Amino acid sequence: MIAAVHGLLRLLLLGAAALACGLLANALRTSGGIEVLRDYFGSGEPGAPSAAGGLRERAGAEFVLIGVRDALRSWSASRVDPTLVLFLDARGRAAFEGGRVPGAVLADYYDPPRILTEFAPLLAAAPVSRFVVYCESDECEDGFLLCRFLRDSVGVDPSRIRLFLGGMRAWRRAGGPLAKGLLP
Amino acid sequence: MKASRAGNSAAGSGTAGASAARGARLAALALGGVFCAFGFEKVRAPAEFLKALHGYAILPGGPPFLENASALALPWFELLCGALLIAGVWRRTAALALLGLLVAFTLAVLQRGLRIAGETGACICSVRFDCGCGSGPVPFCAKLIENSALMLLAVLAGLPSPTCARGRARRSARAR
Numbered sequence: 001m002i003a004a005v006h007g008l009l010r011l012l013l014l015g016a017a018a019l020a021c022g023l024l025a026n027a028l029r030t031s032g033g034i035e036v037l038r039d040y041f042g043s044g045e046p047g048a049p050s051a052a053g054g055l056r057e058r059a060g061a062e063f064v065l066i067g068v069r070d071a072l073r074s075w076s077a078s079r080v081d082p083t084l085v086l087f088l089d090a091r092g093r094a095a096f097e098g099g100r101v102p103g104a105v106l107a108d109y110y111d112p113p114r115i116l117t118e119f120a121p122l123l124a125a126a127p128v129s130r131f132v133v134y135c136e137s138d139e140c141e142d143g144f145l146l147c148r149f150l151r152d153s154v155g156v157d158p159s160r161i162r163l164f165l166g167g168m169r170a171w172r173r174a175g176g177p178l179a180k181g182l183l184p
Numbered sequence: 185m186k187a188s189r190a191g192n193s194a195a196g197s198g199t200a201g202a203s204a205a206r207g208a209r210l211a212a213l214a215l216g217g218v219f220c221a222f223g224f225e226k227v228r229a230p231a232e233f234l235k236a237l238h239g240y241a242i243l244p245g246g247p248p249f250l251e252n253a254s255a256l257a258l259p260w261f262e263l264l265c266g267a268l269l270i271a272g273v274w275r276r277t278a279a280l281a282l283l284g285l286l287v288a289f290t291l292a293v294l295q296r297g298l299r300i301a302g303e304t305g306a307c308i309c310s311v312r313f314d315c316g317c318g319s320g321p322v323p324f325c326a327k328l329i330e331n332s333a334l335m336l337l338a339v340l341a342g343l344p345s346p347t348c349a350r351g352r353a354r355r356s357a358r359a360r
Contacts (some may be wrong), residue, residue: 007276007277007280010274010277011277011281014261014264014265014274014277014278014281015257015261017260018257018258018260018261018263018264019253019256019257021260021263021264022230022253022256022259022260023253023256023257025227025256026256032229032230034230034231034234034252034255034256035252036249036253036256037248037249038248038252039248040234040238040248040252041248041251092229092231110235111231141235142235
């Protein structure tokens with residue numbers, strides 16, 4: 001009995017120490033941390049889509065979805081007139097640097113300092129008429145979450161947002177041009 | 185003759201106890217190493233772990249800070265338990281804590297894998313996803329086997345060491 005109580009106390013201590021370490025390490029991070037009170041996934045919708053089908057339905061109900069052919073067409077148009085379309089990469093920095101749509105801007109949904117302090121005002125004032133948001137593949141939820149962020153937190157009209165659901169996987173498969181590094 | 189037989193049996197149980205203790209120590213070292221590596225990977229990228237954790241829908245409808253705080257605390261919990269196992273301090277507590285985590289997450293992996301297979305119509309063992317375990321996208325069946333092996337290690341590492349058992353018996357005899 002006493003041993004069980006000791007074990008339980010040790011577990012509680014370990015849990016408290018882990019939480020303290022996690023919060024401290026998070027506070028010391030300059031980027032890539034988590035905002036503890038931020039509702040990342042929309043509190044009304046518990047659970048994430050486990051497969052492409054679920055995400056397609058949910059995203060399609062809120063935004064215009066485009067395929068790789070439309071994405072390539074939009075990209076060609078943006079090369080001629082940069083104010084027509086801006087590609088937003090919703091993946092993390094490492095994936096962005098590893099290979100992205102040329103001219104795309106890094107907009108990591110999980111990097112709150114960058115996205116909230118630097119990126120949101122820029123996007124609100126952007127002269128571009130349309131945003132094409134993409135992620136890694138049609139199983140990736142981050143593009144959809146970024147679309148919601150643009151609509152709800154930045155105030156972008158949803159009619160200006162296109163979600164390229166196939167993402168980089170479809171882009172690569174279609175032989176789309178690639179750029180590497182952080183600079184456009 | 186009797187004394188010599190008793191001596192032999194004591195020596196035999198001593199040898200068995202020593203090898204059991206060695207086995208538990210080795211299991212603790214292996215389990216500790218694995219969880220330190222997994223924990224470190226998650227500590228490096230908390231957002232990735234938050235996404236994976238959300239995918240399991242373990243805390244549906246709960247306040248967002250609960251999920252966010254869990255994504256921050258769990259990797260450190262694994263790291264701390266792993267370090268304790270390697271150091272040989274609070275070995276049983278750390279092993280049982282990791283066993284609890286393994287059981288909970290194996291059930292969650294099982295549920296998620298079956299759901300994906302059901303939705304996509306794919307063969308169960310061809311399902312691959314990032315389980316958030318710190319090892320990237322993995323085949324579903326391989327993950328289940330890996331977790332079963334880790335659970336076995338946790339059980340071995342959590343076995344009471346013979347010296348502890350002897351000490352406890354001595355203490356209770358003295359109390360009597």
